[in-house]
Amino acid sequence: MSKKKGEKKLKLGKKKESGSLSAVDLGPVITQTARSLRTALSRSLAESGLYAGQDGVIQMLAEEDGMTPGQLAVRLGVKAPTMTRTIGRMEAQGFLERRADGADGRLTKVHLTEAGRQSVEQIGRSVSQCGALAAQGLSDKEVRTLLKLLKAVDQNLHSAQEEG
Amino acid sequence: MSKKKGEKKLKLGKKKESGSLSAVDLGPVITQTARSLRTALSRSLAESGLYAGQDGVIQMLAEEDGMTPGQLAVRLGVKAPTMTRTIGRMEAQGFLERRADGADGRLTKVHLTEAGRQSVEQIGRSVSQCGALAAQGLSDKEVRTLLKLLKAVDQNLHSAQEEG
């Protein structure tokens, strides 16, 4: 790998290699931004009485009630055990409830409770408000570009994970 | 601040509000990408015997030994309690050690041990390798754009945090 190491511009090799220079910063910057976002969302979500990470479950269920923990995990990009525990906590909090599937005994269906359904709107507000804040000062086009690049990165990470 | 709220373009509001449309997706996508990255980095870092989140401490200390927990926390974008505990764990793992500051009794200086110093190189490899993987298929320019946009988002999030 890596033939195009320093051949990019060859500008006197002023600062290291211009090719990898930025890539190293990618990790830290993504991590940092995600942390900031999580913290911000967390505070906004606190008004609804829930934590960052739980919002997705509510929104997913609002779109399609009765999903299984496994489905939720996949769609939210989280591992199954994490989803199980989060669901358990949210059930205790009264936002949703588990019901056994009549046809297949292995499956558990997750349903929104009345309280859960009532929180949907407020959560949507928190999320979009948070998104708007994050995107402040960026043009529509820039946001789309950011989204596209981020998805590409995520894709890279995923495909590598499978190969091991 | 903020008078220029909806006066941006006013283009008939074709699809909802063209401004926020993508913005809502920003949060989930960033979160998701960060999770993937964390997982990937975690595996790579495991060879060095440490966890995702600890790498930054080593690298920071490699650059400037003897920083205080507070300084490390700020530079790594983490809250002080988190840093304290991480340092404690890393001290137990043998990567670094705490020393009291002679001049100011409130301060604690964190120093890399020999083992810590020896891990610096390998960690650097893990991080840059991970960054390279993430940036796979992206042009140099795209990476720079991504970096720029991400930093802008992070900035937005931070400035809002201060205002409360």
Place this chain on the structure above:
DNA sequence: TTCTCGCCCTTTTTCTTGCTCATCGCTCCA
């Protein structure tokens, strides 16, 4: 000069998400 109060830094505590490894139960197919 001495004492006290306010401030800063660190650490402790408690709660959550998230991951990996391991386990238990149910299905379905050979």
Place this chain on the structure above:
DNA sequence: TGGAGCGATGAGCAAGAAAAAGGGCGAGAA
């Protein structure tokens, strides 16, 4: 009918955050 698989959980480890508790330093008041 017995085993392979899939789905949901359980247990253990770590990062992060918020709230609050210790300790030391320094400045201002008496």
